[in-house]
Amino acid sequence: MPSPPRADEAYPYLRAASAGLRHHTRGLAPDGPAAPAAANRVHLDLVHAHLTALHHLLDQLAETTRPPHPTAGRHLATAHIRLFQSATAVHDAFHLLPTADETSADSACHPERLPEGPPVLTICQRHLAAGHTVRRKTTPSDLNTPLHGHTTTCSR
Numbered sequence: 001m002p003s004p005p006r007a008d009e010a011y012p013y014l015r016a017a018s019a020g021l022r023h024h025t026r027g028l029a030p031d032g033p034a035a036p037a038a039a040n041r042v043h044l045d046l047v048h049a050h051l052t053a054l055h056h057l058l059d060q061l062a063e064t065t066r067p068p069h070p071t072a073g074r075h076l077a078t079a080h081i082r083l084f085q086s087a088t089a090v091h092d093a094f095h096l097l098p099t100a101d102e103t104s105a106d107s108a109c110h111p112e113r114l115p116e117g118p119p120v121l122t123i124c125q126r127h128l129a130a131g132h133t134v135r136r137k138t139t140p141s142d143l144n145t146p147l148h149g150h151t152t153t154c155s156r
Contacts, residue, residue, distance in 0.1 A: 048094065058076055059133055062076035077137070
């Protein structure tokens with residue numbers, strides 16, 4: 001029977017994703033007097049993809065953790081809801097930003113050119129799928145609870 005991985009070797013893909021996000025965040029920091037560039041639609045689309053992937057991971061973790069550890073499972077379920085709320089805010093911000101080719105004469109949508117559909121709809125499809133997942137397990141009042149209204153007890 002193989003031995004379990006050491007703590008510093010466990011979950012290499014999650015570690016790589018976290019390292020990539022840290023690296024990207026450091027890259028956004030201003031190196032001089034110039035301010036960093038504002039977020040654009042591509043940036044928010046990728047951030048939304050990370051949030052929804054993490055949303056699905058938390059959904060699975062909450063499901064498997066809840067039976068043996070109900071309190072921890074409830075906290076993960078709460079994090080699941082909060083993450084969806086964050087993804088909703090990013091999705092809304094995406095649609096408020098101008099498109100890159102707003103001045104282009106050929107800015108009409110041509111879904112036949114892309115097999116997966118126009119890029120502007122990819123974030124919407126992803127968000128609708130995440131919304132379907134979260135709405136199966138929560139109530140509208142859970143989804144509308146303000147982020148800052150959650151109190152937690154920590155035994156540290």
